[in-house]
Amino acid sequence: MSYHIVVCGSIVPDPLQTLTPVDGPQGPALKNEMMLPAVLDPWAGHALYEAANLAARHADCRVWLVSLGPKAKLQQVMMAVAQKAPFELVAVDGPASGFTDSFAVAEALAEAIEGIADLDRDKLLLFGGWQSASRGAGSTIQMVAERLGIVDQFQGVDQLNITDNGLEVLERIEGGSWLTSTVQGAPAAFGWATGELPEPPNNPQVGMMNMKTIMPALQKAKPAALGNGFGVNNVSLPQVVRETRVVKDMPVDDIARELVDWIQG
Amino acid sequence: MSDQMPEFNPDDLRQSMEADIVCVGYGPATAGFLATLIPALMNEDGTPIAESKAMPGMPPQVLCYERADDIGFGVSGIVTKGRGIRASFPDLDLSQIPMACPVTEEKVAYLYDPVGASRKSTGMKAAEKFLLPFKKNFAAELPWIPPFLRKEPGMLLSMGQFLSWTGAQAMGSGMAQIWPGMPVEKALVQGDKVTGVRLVDQGVAKDGTPEGAFMPGMDVKAGLTVVGDGPVGPVGRGLNREFGMPEGNHQREWAVGMKMVVDLPEGCRLKPGTVLHTLGYPEPEIFGFLYVYPENVASLGIFVPSWFDSPVRTAYRYLQHWMMHPYLWQHLQGGTMRSWGAKSLLESGRRGEPFLTGDGWARIGEGSGTTNVLTGSGVDEAWTSGAQLGQAVIDLLREGREFTKDNLDVAYAARRRASWLEEESVQSEKARDGFQKGMVTGLMGMALSGLTRGAINLSGPQKRVYERIPSLEEYYRDTIPAGEIIRIRDACRAKGQSLHDALMDRAGWPSIPFDGKLLVSHQDALLMGGKVQANPGFADHVRFLDPQACARCRTNICVEACSGQAITINPDGPVPLFDREKCVHCGACLWNCTQAHPDDPEQTNVDFRAGSGGLHSAEN
Numbered sequence: 001m002s003y004h005i006v007v008c009g010s011i012v013p014d015p016l017q018t019l020t021p022v023d024g025p026q027g028p029a030l031k032n033e034m035m036l037p038a039v040l041d042p043w044a045g046h047a048l049y050e051a052a053n054l055a056a057r058h059a060d061c062r063v064w065l066v067s068l069g070p071k072a073k074l075q076q077v078m079m080a081v082a083q084k085a086p087f088e089l090v091a092v093d094g095p096a097s098g099f100t101d102s103f104a105v106a107e108a109l110a111e112a113i114e115g116i117a118d119l120d121r122d123k124l125l126l127f128g129g130w131q132s133a134s135r136g137a138g139s140t141i142q143m144v145a146e147r148l149g150i151v152d153q154f155q156g157v158d159q160l161n162i163t164d165n166g167l168e169v170l171e172r173i174e175g176g177s178w179l180t181s182t183v184q185g186a187p188a189a190f191g192w193a194t195g196e197l198p199e200p201p202n203n204p205q206v207g208m209m210n211m212k213t214i215m216p217a218l219q220k221a222k223p224a225a226l227g228n229g230f231g232v233n234n235v236s237l238p239q240v241v242r243e244t245r246v247v248k249d250m251p252v253d254d255i256a257r258e259l260v261d262w263i264q265g
Numbered sequence: 266m267s268d269q270m271p272e273f274n275p276d277d278l279r280q281s282m283e284a285d286i287v288c289v290g291y292g293p294a295t296a297g298f299l300a301t302l303i304p305a306l307m308n309e310d311g312t313p314i315a316e317s318k319a320m321p322g323m324p325p326q327v328l329c330y331e332r333a334d335d336i337g338f339g340v341s342g343i344v345t346k347g348r349g350i351r352a353s354f355p356d357l358d359l360s361q362i363p364m365a366c367p368v369t370e371e372k373v374a375y376l377y378d379p380v381g382a383s384r385k386s387t388g389m390k391a392a393e394k395f396l397l398p399f400k401k402n403f404a405a406e407l408p409w410i411p412p413f414l415r416k417e418p419g420m421l422l423s424m425g426q427f428l429s430w431t432g433a434q435a436m437g438s439g440m441a442q443i444w445p446g447m448p449v450e451k452a453l454v455q456g457d458k459v460t461g462v463r464l465v466d467q468g469v470a471k472d473g474t475p476e477g478a479f480m481p482g483m484d485v486k487a488g489l490t491v492v493g494d495g496p497v498g499p500v501g502r503g504l505n506r507e508f509g510m511p512e513g514n515h516q517r518e519w520a521v522g523m524k525m526v527v528d529l530p531e532g533c534r535l536k537p538g539t540v541l542h543t544l545g546y547p548e549p550e551i552f553g554f555l556y557v558y559p560e561n562v563a564s565l566g567i568f569v570p571s572w573f574d575s576p577v578r579t580a581y582r583y584l585q586h587w588m589m590h591p592y593l594w595q596h597l598q599g600g601t602m603r604s605w606g607a608k609s610l611l612e613s614g615r616r617g618e619p620f621l622t623g624d625g626w627a628r629i630g631e632g633s634g635t636t637n638v639l640t641g642s643g644v645d646e647a648w649t650s651g652a653q654l655g656q657a658v659i660d661l662l663r664e665g666r667e668f669t670k671d672n673l674d675v676a677y678a679a680r681r682r683a684s685w686l687e688e689e690s691v692q693s694e695k696a697r698d699g700f701q702k703g704m705v706t707g708l709m710g711m712a713l714s715g716l717t718r719g720a721i722n723l724s725g726p727q728k729r730v731y732e733r734i735p736s737l738e739e740y741y742r743d744t745i746p747a748g749e750i751i752r753i754r755d756a757c758r759a760k761g762q763s764l765h766d767a768l769m770d771r772a773g774w775p776s777i778p779f780d781g782k783l784l785v786s787h788q789d790a791l792l793m794g795g796k797v798q799a800n801p802g803f804a805d806h807v808r809f810l811d812p813q814a815c816a817r818c819r820t821n822i823c824v825e826a827c828s829g830q831a832i833t834i835n836p837d838g839p840v841p842l843f844d845r846e847k848c849v850h851c852g853a854c855l856w857n858c859t860q861a862h863p864d865d866p867e868q869t870n871v872d873f874r875a876g877s878g879g880l881h882s883a884e885n
Contacts, residue, residue: 014335014881016796018603035363035426037335037883072433079436080334080446201467201480201802202447204330205280215439243779244788246830248761 001162002060003186004120005051007087008109008128008144009044010069010096011077013037021235028099028232038073038096040081043129047192049200050160051127052085058162063087064119066112068105068133069096071221078218082210083202089210089217090116094224101230102134106143108224113148123186124148125167130156130191138191145189152188154181159196275466275481283319286658287462287487288329289449289501290494291336293424294630295329296431297648298491300353301655302327303440306662315662318488325662327441328485330464332448332494332850332875334798336432337883340606340849341424342524342556342564344368344416344540345642348685349649362430364423364558364884369538371417373410376546376553376590377403382773388705389549404543404592413640413715416540421556423526423564424644425883446800448875450482451503452490452626459626461486462500465803465875471845473804489658489668493630493651496611497852499875501632505619506865515867516617517571517727518638518697521853523580523607523828524566525588525794526884527783530599533561542641543593547586547774548573549704555593562603564885565593569826570612571730571856572700572707576737576820577765578857580607580828581787585777589784601782604884605794607828607851612697614638615690616727621681622673629654635686639693639715646686653680692719699723730856731869737768737820744772761834765825787830791847797829799846799878806876807832807843807854814860814870815839823871826857850879 013019013036020031030036040048048065055061064087067074071093078089092112094100113119113126126148128141138155145153156172166184172193173179286302288295306324307313313324320326333339351357359365375396378385385393396405435441448465462485468478494500496516505516529535535557543553550573555565567587569580588597611617611631618634621627629635629650636643657676658668666672681687692714699710702725710723737754738747745753745768753767770776777784791797809815816839823832824841831847832854855873862868 014796016792016798016881018793032363032884035429035883037337037881075433075436076335076337076429079336079442079444083444083447198478198801201478202444203480204444204447204464204483204485205282207444208282208442211442215436218437243781244786244792246788248836 001185002058002123003125004123005055005061005063005125005127006113007044007048007051007063007065008141009041009048009065010067010133011038011073012041014039028235030097033097034070034073038077040077041129041132043132043192046195047127047129048085049197050192050195053197064090064116066090066109068092068094068108068224071218075218078214082214083204083207084200086206086209088213091217091221092224093221094226098135099232100226102137102140103143104226105133106140106147108226109144110147121187125186126150126189128191130193141189141191150187150189152183155191156193157190158193160190279481279484281484281486284328284485284487285317285319285325286327286489286491287485288491288493289462290498291329291331291428291432291443292339292493292495292630292647293644294493294647294651296428297349297353297651298629298655299435299441300431301652302658303435303438305659306440329441329443330447330449331443331445333879334446334881335883336443336445337425337429338880339424339428340524340608340880340885343422343424343644344419344556345645346416346419347645349645349652353652359420363426364562366421366537366559368417368419368421368540369536371410371415371540373407373542374404374592376543376592378546379403379591380775383546383548385549386704392705402592402595403590411715421538421558423885425885429883448877449500450875452500453484454507458624459490462490468802469804471805478802488625490626491654492626492628494632495630496632497609497855497873498632501628508620508623510619514616514618516611516613517729518612519730519856520568520570520610520612521580521607521828521851522566522568522610523584524564525602526604527563527565527597528601528603529561529563529596533596535596546590547583551583553587572733574733574735576734576740576822577768577825579765579825582765582769585784586774597783602794604882605790606880606882606885607849609852611636612638615694621678622670624670625668627654627673627677637689637693639696639711649686650681653677653684695722695724698725701725701727731859731861734822734859758834761836763824791829795849796881797847797849797879798881803877805843805845806874808872808874809840810870810872811863812840818859820859822857822859823854826853828853845876845878848879
């Protein structure tokens with residue numbers, strides 16, 4: 001059985017960046033969003049690496065990465081992502097700051113997926129980050145699937161195996177346990193948790209191959225009209241005062257005492 | 266070899282790829298090269314100016330590999346006349362580049378010592394008296410700035426934002442690919458010819474032995490290898506070793522530049538475009554800068570030169586004391602650090618120039634000796650060298666000529682020799698020599714060289730850096746008794762700590778009142794400012810070559826000077842520990858070493874190889 005795997009995944013600010021919410025002309029935004037370095041959303045990254053791994057093990061599979069984000073930033077991030085795994089990019093130009101309505105994001109993504117010319121919907125496995133583009137709600141990939149008419153949906157996926165009986169899925173459930181399910185086959189949607197694969201090394205040849213579709217996709221990227229699906233009254237960051245020290249061989253009791261002092265203080 | 270892996274020949278797995286031009290490093294020089302080359306690769310009728318040899322029927326295939334995880338992760342606030350940059354972009358609109366603006370005001374300030382701990386020589390103290398009429402806030406603004414130091418009319422840029430801007434244009438053209446996160450191990454040398462580059466191995470342990478996901482570095486073969494990987498880049502230094510240096514040239518003068526980008530406090534009076542240069546404090550040898558960007562943001566920092574003969578020359582602690590000087594603190598107090606970083610500067614200038622060309626390769630940028638050590642300018646010079654090579658390559662491609670040494674000499678080196686870059690480089694060649702003998706002599710030498718355009722210089726021999734580094738006892742002979750230094754050293758070693766804080770405290774430097782915003786611990790600067798990270802699966806890039814040499818070392822200056830506290834005391838042996846997840850890739854360890862290389866007196870016992878990771882801030 002071959003599959004057409006569509007991975008929904010966009011960019012987020014590089015970890016450790018100082019994110020400052022500001023009120024922009026079109027609602028809240030991140031200060032210097034276009035200046036901050038960005039990376040592929042780690043949840044979506046796991047989905048992409050799992051997709052590439054699945055495609056490598058089964059004949060005639062194809063992988064698309066559907067990405068909604070500011071075109072200029074997408075171009076920059078894709079130079080890093082493209083070296084990781086083979087895919088064909090479908091780019092949609094729009095904000096990726098997190099201050100967007102997941103319903104509208106899902107609508108834009110579904111529309112982009114419906115526009116993929118060679119996509120065989122009977123072979124479609126929809127992948128995405130479990131909590132991506134939804135401020136942790138896990139709603140976006142679910143709504144994309146609904147718009148595409150996919151009823152078999154799995155969230156918090158850590159493992160997907162192709163067996164003689166169909167697709168065997170390992171989902172995270174409460175209490176640190178997994179639920180094993182089997183679905184007969186495509187179409188199905190999978191919101192990935194961390195999966196089981198490490199980040200692949202940068203492979204220049206994969207990058208060169210991907211670039212054949214990435215630059216044309218970016219040039220063709222259509223703007224997404226996401227609208228204002230909700231209002232944000234107030235956004236703020238917790239105030240943090242830092243004083244990190246590097247201390248070696250500190251006794252556990254001393255560490256505990258210092259923590260207690262800090263909490264009490 | 267890891268015991269999970271059978272022994273094998275990595276070359277059996279090694280991939281190979283063909284290109285026409287491969288560039289190493291995406292700094293200002295390579296940016297200038299690509300900005301010049303790319304627009305000229307296609308004729309007006311849509312045909313390429315030359316056919317790719319790697320992919321017949323296509324335009325020349327141009328690849329660039331950058332070690333950092335993003336092309337915007339370079340470190341520098343830039344004030345520049347921007348002659349080369351403006352020549353490349355005649356219609357340059359600075360408002361299109363974040364954090365860029367024209368220079369509006371320049372000041373040079375001598376900083377008096379407000380805490381009484383700075384080591385000022387008798388000569389410096391005498392010179393201070395001449396400036397007393399101008400003294401205010403423990404500083405004297407010089408009434409006149411020598412023309413060779415002035416940058417007006419010039420521009421302020423953020424290196425990170427400028428390179429992001431140029432890189433986006435280069436990649437958007439589709440005529441070149443710039444791959445970040447891909448360190449280059451070395452040039453591929455066959456006889457006298459360079460045939461391309463080898464990328465670093467991935468999926469290896471700290472010591473480089475293959476592990477489960479081993480992927481040997483790919484060979485990228487190309488007719489021309491453009492080496493612009495900076496002064497500590499492994500490819501450029503490898504070529505220096507392979508082909509030697511021109512007679513009389515050497516790379517013995519360095520500095521580490523450490524800087525921050527700061528959100529200035531509300532109500533700050535500094536106007537965008539303001540440029541402040543300081544000297545005299547926290548130590549006489551340390552120079553400082555503060556550039557004001559639009560939107561109440563400043564780029565600021567210090568340079569700690571290799572002729573500052575302190576065996577505990579920590580840039581970070583000195584940076585904090587410099588910021589807290591009253592002349593600067595009046596503007597900075599209440600500000601917030603947005604970004605932080607450090608890099609080594611090769612301050613040998615033209616004297617550090619390697620061979621510029623060879624069969625199949627050319628050198629550009631700082632590693633090729635472009636930095637003007639008199640004017641304190643490097644970015645525009647690096648850019649210009651890249652642009653000159655770009656024009657040379659266009660000429661050679663159009664004429665169908667090979668990238669041989671002879672052809673590159675005519676098309677590139679001769680072009681460089683005939684330009685303002687060379688003229689000013691020659692003028693500045695001996696401008697810094699006086700600093701070998703002291704700060705006052707150095708300043709006099711700079712003034713002489715600058716005002717006479719290099720006709721008169723206080724020239725003299727230059728020691729290698731490791732030949733200059735005194736013992737702790739010598740350095741602190743007037744301040745701390747030798748016995749106490751031994752006690753402090755033993756106490757710090759027992760705690761696994763570096764020495765500089767304890768010694769500076771003892772020498773009278775006040776403690777830093779951390780505010781959690783601008784004045785933070787060194788590790789917080791890494792995290793909050795540099796966002797320093799390292800990818801798994803790469804080998805350690807800092808290696809200590811001879812353990813016996815480390816055993817002979819009594820100062821561990823590599824630990825004291827490490828910009829990221831990535832090198833630390835080893836409680837179990839003489840060879841320091843290295844944590845590459847803290848390394849900012851400044852390369853200061855390369856020249857901050859007291860021991861000579863086992864086989865090469867111009868090198869030290871520290872090898873700085875190709876490695877992954879580093880700063881993750883594009884606001885630098």
